[in-house]
Amino acid sequence: KKQLKYGAQYKGKREDAAMQKWRSNRFGQFIHWGLYAIPGGEWKGKTYPYAAEFLKSSAHISNATWDSLSYKFNPVKFDPKAWAKMAKNMGVKYMTITTKHHEGFSLWPSKYSEFNVANTPYKKDIIGALVKAYNSEGIDVNFYYSVLDWHHPDWRYDIQSKEDSIAFSRYLNFAQNQLRELAENYPTVKGFWFDGTWDKSIKKNGWWTLKIEKMLKEIRPGVVVNSRLRADDFGSRHFDSNGDMMGDYESGYERRLPSPTDTQVIHRDWEACMTIPENQWGYHKKWDISYTKTPFELIEMLAQTTSLGGNFLLNFGPQADGMIRTEEQQIAETIGNWMKINHPAIYNGGYAKGWQRQDWGYFTQNEKDKKLYAIVFNIPISGILKIQTPEGVSIGKASLLENTNSKITIKEIAKRQINLYLPKQSFPAPFVIVLDTANENKNNYIDAKT
Numbered sequence: 230k231k232q233l234k235y236g237a238q239y240k241g242k243r244e245d246a247a248m249q250k251w252r253s254n255r256f257g258q259f260i261h262w263g264l265y266a267i268p269g270g271e272w273k274g275k276t277y278p279y280a281a282e283f284l285k286s287s288a289h290i291s292n293a294t295w296d297s298l299s300y301k302f303n304p305v306k307f308d309p310k311a312w313a314k315m316a317k318n319m320g321v322k323y324m325t326i327t328t329k330h331h332e333g334f335s336l337w338p339s340k341y342s343e344f345n346v347a348n349t350p351y352k353k354d355i356i357g358a359l360v361k362a363y364n365s366e367g368i369d370v371n372f373y374y375s376v377l378d379w380h381h382p383d384w385r386y387d388i389q390s391k392e393d394s395i396a397f398s399r400y401l402n403f404a405q406n407q408l409r410e411l412a413e414n415y416p417t418v419k420g421f422w423f424d425g426t427w428d429k430s431i432k433k434n435g436w437w438t439l440k441i442e443k444m445l446k447e448i449r450p451g452v453v454v455n456s457r458l459r460a461d462d463f464g465s466r467h468f469d470s471n472g473d474m475m476g477d478y479e480s481g482y483e484r485r486l487p488s489p490t491d492t493q494v495i496h497r498d499w500e501a502c503m504t505i506p507e508n509q510w511g512y513h514k515k516w517d518i519s520y521t522k523t524p525f526e527l528i529e530m531l532a533q534t535t536s537l538g539g540n541f542l543l544n545f546g547p548q549a550d551g552m553i554r555t556e557e558q559q560i561a562e563t564i565g566n567w568m569k570i571n572h573p574a575i576y577n578g579g580y581a582k583g584w585q586r587q588d589w590g591y592f593t594q595n596e597k598d599k600k601l602y603a604i605v606f607n608i609p610i611s612g613i614l615k616i617q618t619p620e621g622v623s624i625g626k627a628s629l630l631e632n633t634n635s636k637i638t639i640k641e642i643a644k645r646q647i648n649l650y651l652p653k654q655s656f657p658a659p660f661v662i663v664l665d666t667a668n669e670n671k672n673n674y675i676d677a678k679t
């Protein structure tokens with residue numbers, strides 16, 4: 230074990246109320262909104278297939294030209310209440326908003342940078358309006374903050390000279406000031422989601438990342454900080470040089486999930502963030518320039534994430550005029566209709582210890598009602614769901630969540646092996662079965678000798 234000054238500050242999961250709330254939320258809405266929404270992946274008549282929030286680099290646009298987009302930022306149709314209503318109906322319990330993405334443009338009237346929403350035709354504080362609207366819908370708000378900053382003259386990718394270190398320490402102070410401002414001015418903020426911390430300049434300044442984590446937790450006790458902020462004494466990120474996770478949850482699952490059998494992740498809090506297109510976080514004018522995931526695919530990701538004790542953060546990229554594109558509205562509505570019936574399998578849901586993952590879907594254990602839920606995506610031709618029960622546990626009753634009078638037949642076929650006979654009906658969408666379990670140590674079975 231190395232002696233670390235800037236490594237993990239604690240081991241195991243935080244069990245305070247704020248973290249338990251963060252964990253129980255399970256389903257969140259990511260929002261990527263900034264100047265990149267104006268060109269929307271197109272520049273001088275050319276469409277770029279890469280992530281729309283990266284257009285500045287894919288189209289080799291100068292800082293001056295890109296920054297002048299701020300004079301065009303005027304989302305006249307922006308209605309934060311409508312966004313919050315849509316999110317509420319979709320069933321998210323939290324939202325994470327880009328306060329400043331790599332482009333360096335701040336969506337709040339920051340005292341520390343002119344390059345912000347106050348100096349645009351729109352003028353108003355977008356972060357403040359979103360926090361108010363989402364909180365009034367009972368949705369927690371977290372702030373995404375990119376440490377990487379293409380606009381700020383003192384940003385450095387690496388520290389290779391005295392000038393670099395002098396400039397970069399100015400940058401680190403600037404970022405610290407902005408983060409303090411966000412934590413102080415928006416007191417209901419529940420978490421900080423750091424991005425853009427992979428460059429050598431940050432890896433060589435792990436001390437700063439711990440300082441930021443401590444500062445935010447001092448200003449806002451209970452606030453939740455992602456592992457992606459953190460680098461230790463030796464530049465190790467997310468996990469310190471002793472292998473201990475830094476920050477409050479592991480945030481390495483970006484556009485990918487752990488495999489359904491990767492039970493390593495259940496030992497810590499973690500979150501997967503996901504785009505609906507293959508790789509577009511900001512608004513791209515051509516929605517179908519890449520594959521866009523269907524609601525059922527997204528619901529399965531939410532179920533798989535919950536079954537492994539993680540949170541699922543689904544991304545939306547609002548248009549420059551402030552409207553959410555219709556394709557995203559429709560997906561939000563479909564997911565919301567599913568959540569209205571099936572949310573008991575998700576909210577407060579987590580890993581169902583000892584319940585073998587099956588091909589037909591996912592188990593989640595609700596830590597509030599202690600019930601076991603089976604979320605079914607693949608119905609076997611036999612119509613029989615095979616279940617392997619943990620030692621000493623049997624299934625008393627099974628019923629469809631959407632119709633608890635629908636008693637489902639179950640039959641024990643061998644030691645710890647159950648057949649669950651699905652009712653003869655169509656299942657047009659993924660569905661949930663509630664399983665009442667009971668402890669039982671009857672054992673009528675003899676193992677084979679081989």
Ligand SMILES: C[C@@H]1N[C@@H](c2nc3ccccc3[nH]2)[C@H](O)[C@@H]1O
Binds near residue numbers: 261
């Ligand atoms: C959460 C996601 N992380 C950002 C990002 N920055 C990258 C730099 C290099 C390669 C991939 C990246 N994704 C994306 O723009 C989005 O904000």
